[in-house]
Amino acid sequence: MSRDWNRSFPSRRNIFLIGGGVLWVGLTARLAQLQLFESEEYETKATENRIRLDPAPPHRGTVYDRGGKILAGSKRNFFVTLRPEAMEPGDTVPALLDRIGEVIELSDSRKRQILQDVKSQARFVDTLVADDLTWEEFARINVMAPELSGVSADVGELRSYPYLGAFFHTIGYVQKASDKDILRMLEAELTSLHVSVDSDAGKARAATLRRLYHSPQMRVGKQGVEYSAETALRGTPGKTRVLVNAAGRVMDRLPSEDIAGAPGTDIVLSLNAELQNYAIQRFGKENAGSAVVIDVETGHVLAMMSTPAPDPNEFVSGISQKLYDSLLNDEKNPLYHKAYEGVYPPGSTFKTVVAAAALESGAMKPEDIVHCSGKAWYYNRFYHCWRPQGHGAVNMRSAIQHSCDCYFYEAARRTGIEAIAAMAKRFGLGHRYELGLTGGKVGVIPNDAWKRAAVKEKWYDGDTISAGIGQGYVTSTPLQLAVQCARIAGGPGVPNPKLLVAGMDVPDSEITPMGDISEQTLEVIRGGMFAVCSEPGGTAYPYIQMGQLDPKGELPAPYTNAKMAGKSGSAQVRGTIERDARGKQISREEDLPWKLRDHAWFIAYAPADNPRYAVSILVEHGSHGSGAAAPFAYDILRECLKNDIGSKPVYSPKKGVASAEPQPTPRKPGEPA
């Protein structure tokens, strides 16, 4: 044996033992640091670790009409959820769903959807199986409970729309939030808070929002006021302290009264539920179209309806694909807010704009005479009047009364498109009014610059002639025409249209004001519109009791014996050749298929001498403005006067019933502090 090694081993062993001792002392020192000196700090961290704050769905704000009627509220909801983890061993989700299906109705597509939801979530998370159950269904599930391990039946809240389809387009509807909805809201929220998505705060916010909207009770606004006012209606989610494990599974709930949330803000709309319903019923099932009523004094939109409309309650728990497809394919476009999003050529209602432009620019005087022979020659072609035999000599008042096309061809030619376009904007056209809704269209008020940008062509003189009678490129929405009518009736002092009265404010700084306009100009137009309704020869005169809203003297003061003023219009639907100007009628309107008939317009206000209510009516494919639309305008105006809807005080929702923040009690002046 090597002597070197025999000598060296004991010293090597000693070095090893000393080194080991140092390591052991080091480990012990570190353990002492963690467990003796810093243990309190770690104890705190351990507690934070285990307690998570879960969002508790707040009560969603109610949407009221101006009279305090609930348009969108919450109702008691019996619902059923499934938690795969709690199922009997050996049971499967499809088998369980089949057994539930024996008790309550579950379509195959719904079952597929549930299976998909179950797969995408952890086994300890509740998945919604069915909600909006009747009491009988709910009771049946509870009776079956012993055979349905993993299924629980609960009571909560669900959005409900008592007026069914009446406010579908304006208020919209709620549904379960998709990942896209959550992402969109998160982005909006983080942008408004200037927080980055990648920051800790951003991640925490994202997690909270996801958990909130994933809870079976929670819904999100998908359209209309429900969508735009989501943040206000949602309220502040409360928090529940829950004990969780590392996988996020809730093990226990802890007391959390101190972190309750606040219910959503209630919203009051300027609409009147009865008037809206009346308008819908007046249109009836056979007509498609829109009616908008504006209070000339306050600018409040009292009715804004598009018909037909589906029932939003069908959407809340997920609409069936079959029903949705039938709505999509319906030629009456029930999903479409015609009042706000439908753009149609304004037709002869636009003659009021041309008249104002002609007078204000000095191109024409009210008493100037134009001879109408049924057609007029401009720029190498004939432009026809709607009355083939012509109107003879007409001035501005009688031209409006008879809706003479030839007069307005000439007026438009003398005024020029730029002045007409400017006046159209001042009358409220060509602008998307921000009412706190989704959608909304601008329409088109054409001029040279617009045409070069949109059509890539210069403005031809003939375009001006067509624009003179509201055809060609001009388009507008029923809401815009209601604003136009209110401005004619009330002059520059008419407030801008307003739909949200309380709960949320939506500023709209882009509105073109009416500006200075001579009272004389407005009087000429008003006179013409009065003649349309109340003088023989007026286009609407035969259809609306000769413009007399109160033939029997039944209306309350100050509306007794009120009369109305209005203007009809037809928006051409057929081919582009005819859109340039009125050609010879190929066939009678009534013989055409529904889809090809002209849209009928009527704008009107009442009382004629002291205007309070302005209305615009659109009947899709109604053929004649006077025949189809004017009677609706008449009845709706009469309804407004009968109840004097605009003058009644607007409902103000009770505040802070369940609000978390105490309201300070106001102190009367002079009271000791």
Add this chain to the structure above:
Amino acid sequence: MIRRDTIVGKLTQMPWFLLLIIVVIAVFGILILLSAASSAHSPITGQPDIHPELAINHASRFAFLLLVAIGVALVPLRLWAGIAYPLYFVGVAMLVAVDFSGVIVNGAERWLQLGPIRIQPSEIMKLAVPLAMARYYHQMFETNRSGFWIHIPALAFVAIPVALVLRQPDLGTALMILGTGCAVMFFAGLSMRLIISVIALIAVAAPLAFFFALHDYQRQRVETLFDPDADPLGAGYQLQQGLIAIGSGGPAGKGYMQGAQKELNYIPEQRTDFIFTIVAEEFGFAGSVAVLLLWAIALLQGMNIASKSKSAFGQLAASGFVSTLVLYVVINLGMVIGLLPVVGIPLPLISYGGTVMMTVMIGFGLLMAVHLNRDNGMSLRGIF
């Protein structure tokens, strides 16, 4: 008087105290594993919720391997010296085979499938390397060869398996084998001057290796060590949650089966590499120090056996195995309490898992064999 070299004689000569310590550590491990799967008050029902399966597995494995260890101890040490080389070369061959046809677990190739059995060749090398080196040195010393050059082939004994294990990649095991091999060279009398200069060189080279030689996940673990809060849900999560468990245990612990971090499954790998967090959370500083003390006693007993052996093979094999155990304990505890980067090294006899227990118990068997053959100078001439 019973002759020492009979089986009965050997049984009476067993190092009883060491055996007792091993049993105490293992029983402690069984209790901890019972707690790992159970809870005194279930958060769902509030009732005790006991799941003994892990503990039973651990106990039966230990009982079986204790018998194996005694069996190993009874085999003449000469025979173990005889198979040292073949074992080593078979091990190397298997490491190469893993490279070609290994089973991939957690992104690393570590297992070799031989029919129905899965073998982890790197585990075999933890014992084969010190055995082969001990035999090599024994032969060198027996033929009176000495000097610096004899350490060069010894270095090759270490470097080959280390390189192969690194390729898997399994940094933890590679470090263990490297450490054990270096320890054997150290005990074999490698010049202190050389050792000190190598250590100095490593001190310089380590930062370079950190930036150029480590895998991304390894670098991340090192970075995590210095700042566990940097990424609390990512790489730092395990360490962070482990520290919370240990720290919140305090001086006396939360009581057996009452650890909250454990109960709510906050710590990944808690039954294996992070088992110490349960000890520390439920038994506090007192329990942590007890584990350290038990292992210190076991290791001192091991060194005592090494010192008393009259053969170079016995001394080097025993001290090499003791070094392996020191590395296990220090690396495991060091990583759990946040002093070392997270590498997958379990705490022997306490962590759940059969492979490590087999290695360690066979090692203890060899240690006891050295004890039983301590007076035999052992000429290895003539074998193979």
